[in-house]
Amino acid sequence: MTTQTTTPKTPDTPAPGSPTGLIGIPAPLGRALATGGGALTVLSTFLAWTWTDAFPGDLTVYGYPGGLQVLVLIAGALTTLLGLASYGVKGLRWLVPAGADAALKFAALGAFATTWYTVIAISVQLGGVVNLEPGGYLAAAVTLIALLGALALPFERPEPDPFDPDDTGWDKARHRAAQNWATVKAALAGTTPRPRKPLPTWAEILVIVAVLALALTVFTYGIGTEYDELFVGFLITAGLGFTALHRTGLITHISELTARHQNTTVFGAFLAAALFPFTQTDDQYATIGVYILIFATVALGLNIVVGLAGLLDLGYVAFLGVGAYAASLVSGSPSSPFDVHFPFWAAVLVGAAASLVFGVLIGAPTLRLRGDYLAIVTLGFGEIFRITANNLDGTSGPDVTNGSNGIAGIPDLKILGFDFGTPHDIAGFTIGRFANYFFLMLLITAVVVLVFRRSGDSRIGRAWVAIREDETAALAMGINGFRVKLIAFAVGASLAGLAGTVQAHVTYTVTPEQYLFAGTTPPNSAFLLAAVVLGGMGTIGGPLLGAALLFLIPNKLQFLGDYQLFAFGVALVLLMRFRPEGLIPNRRRQLEFHEEADAPAALGKTGA
Incomplete structure (x- = not known):
């Protein structure tokens, strides 16, 4: 019996008979x-x-x-x-x-x-x-x-x-098993994996x-x-x-590396984000930054509903509107029919609680539906919210929201004597109004990330994933599907309401037209869902990156005019064609798109 030896090859050395490039140059x-x-x-x-x-x-x-x-x-x-x-x-x-x-x-x-x-x-x-x-x-x-x-x-x-x-x-x-399988494939292909010497901590x-x-x-x-x-x-x-x-x-x-030092990476990421206002000389781009954080926080809340629990919600932006309206009504606005001025912490609780209540009220009768039927019902809820806010103007209904005029004149926040509406000097840098709200929204984003991480790793988070993968099998294993889905709906709605309380104070005015299903600028339900799918469902960094891109790119492409949405749509189609699992995909979701394509190659190498 003879022993066949193979010559180790580097990744850039083509095997005999391997395909060449597009042109005939050696x-x-x-x-x-x-x-x-x-x-x-x-x-x-x-x-x-x-x-x-x-x-x-x-x-x-x-x-x-x-x-x-x-x-x-x-x-x-x-x-x-x-x-x-x-x-x-x-x-x-x-x-x-x-x-x-x-x-x-x-x-x-x-x-x-x-x-x-x-x-x-x-x-x-x-x-x-x-x-x-x-x-x-x-x-x-x-x-x-x-x-x-x-x-x-x-x-x-x-x-x-x-x-x-x-x-x-x-x-x-599964990751360790994938690494072992990669080693086996390398051995079958006659290649030697390049060893990597670990770096010190x-x-x-x-x-x-x-x-x-x-x-x-x-x-x-x-x-x-x-x-x-x-x-x-x-x-x-x-x-x-x-x-x-x-x-x-x-x-x-x-x-x-980041996975081995998750806490260090998360802390460093928020520290890097906190340094962003200090790189700006005025509020022009800090304004975009604060809206990106609001959009990203809402997208991360939607990721609980869509990415973890697998519930297609097409009216999620309504929960952002509920939180914004609830906070604006109790924040001392002259347009509010309620003559009250709650402190910020109380307004936050009111906004989050109002969205939570609406999430439970909408979810209780509808979450027994699945798939497209659930999507249609949530789409209807989003439109009902906008129409109701338009009709509560004192003519078509009670005078609560001032109809299409909305709640205007929402005052700037003041927390412990710190006025968010006036510039402040910090370490020789002048921090303007939107930079102040940027830091506040960054803190709220950190809270939402913490909630997402803890809930995703918890027992209820595993139940969400089980429902997403196969609801029938999850119910057969004893998971209370209705209760689990209702909790996901309620948590996602409360996080959206939390972001809505800050949005109301940043924009000064809350109107129904800000909360559409689709429009030219985010946030709206279509853009929020696109941010989750584009970034990567079920991950933390995916919706944050997707929301940043989906807010920044349309804002910068306004010079295209009527062709703005066309160019943006073409970019999304191309991205979904070549990266359907998202920019920062979950490993399980990535395998759903690529394991079939990799199987023939692996089998071919094995048969050889």
């Missing part, structure tokens, strides 16, 4: 073109791309990148680093634990797309390609060369994320700190883009750059 030449093109892309950003400063960003200066050139510089540098890492350059192997070829394609595509978008924008706005300087032509040429070189590299089937930071208990056991914490600082920098840059072309370029570079880093396996390794 892989070594393609890798050289991609790496060299990335380096030349970096150099091209130090040249002038146009002769006039009529195009925003001042792209006329030699030796100093500006505007969109900075984004091209970042994309080109990432392409160069990944290209060098694919050669096994010492000191860069940590950047590509899962291989560099697949990531190099997306990095080169990011540099190409951002560069050509800039060149086309200059030509369209200034009246032709004659307005380009040699630097613009050079950048367009070298990014095309880099992209063609990257497309010559062999395609790799990406492995699903082996780890979910929100998984506990049985999910961790202090180094892992430093990595987490660096990642959080980078996230804060990227968010601050994106929210502070001064003109439309720069924001579009930012979306292109950030989206394709993140995809490239994900294909390297680096994002997965960072997720493992």
Whole structure:
């Protein structure tokens, strides 16, 4: 009996007979073109791309990148680093634990797309390609060369994320089993997994700190883009750059680090968010930040109903409205028919309790329904709330909400003598009105995250997941389905009401038109549900990220006018096509979309 030996291969070494890239260029030449093109892309950003400063960003200066050139510089540098890492350059192997070829394609595509978008924008706005300087032509040429070189590299089937930071208990056991199966597949394929030496604890914490600082920098840059072309370029570079880093396996390794230090990561994330107002010189972008937190908090509450319990609620924004109206009626507004002025803590309790009561009243008769029927009933509740608020104007009904005029003149909050409506100086920084509410909303978001984590890991949380996966089987195992679903509905409604109390004071006015099922701007029920599905159902970070993107992107795409929703819809369709499990998916949900696609490959390797 002879023993067959196999030669260990790196992730970037294609096996015999493996598929090649899209074009017929040999892989070594393609890798050289991609790496060299990335380096030349970096150099091209130090040249002038146009002769006039009529195009925003001042792209006329030699030796100093500006505007969109900075984004091209970042994309080109990432392409160069990944290209060098694919050669096994010492000191860069940590950047590509899962291989560099697949990531190099997306990095080169990011540099190409951002560069050509800039060149086309200059030509369209200034009246032709004659307005380009040699630097613009050079950048367009070298990014095309880099992209063609990257497309010559062999395609790799990406492995699903082996780890979910929100998984506990049985999910961790499944993660260990998945790791063991990955080792078996590597042995059957004749490859040797690259061993990783664990970092010391202090180094892992430093990595987490660096990642959080980078996230804060990227968010601050994106929210502070001064003109439309720069924001579009930012979306292109950030989206394709993140995809490239994900294909390297680096994002997965960072997720493992954050999972080992969950408390440190959560504390650091909120600390990084608290630093955001100090990076702003006025309230222009702090305003967007506070609305993002309100939207994200409500989406996280909806995630309990949809993500954990599996109940499709299409009228969830009504609970936000109930909390906002309840708080505005008792907060001393001159438009309120009740001549009372509760302190903030009492107004918060009133808003959360009112939403809780409405959640129970609506859920009790309707939660015996399932699927589409439940969705239709909740959609009807959302419309009933809006119509009722319109009719309580003293003409069609009792004078409670002032009808379409709403409750106006809601005073700013004052907590322990701290007036949220006036600027304050903290450590030499002037913190304006919206920054004050940003800190308050950040604290409320922390409370909601704590409630979500504790409830998700509790006995009732496991019952929610069981109901979501198979309600009939859960009922057969002795779970009281109606009671469990009613608790989910009540908890989700009270969290939405909690956010609504702050929204009422931030906006000064509460009107029925703010709480529609669908509209051009969030929050509304359609956007809230999209934030949960887009971010990742059943996770904590998913709805927070999804809500931030769904609020920020439409706000920045207003220059598209009537085409705003069209462009936004196309982006959602593409994302759901290529990432249906969400941006930060739950491991179980990710397997639902990818295990069928991975099974034939695994069986083929086994049969070989």
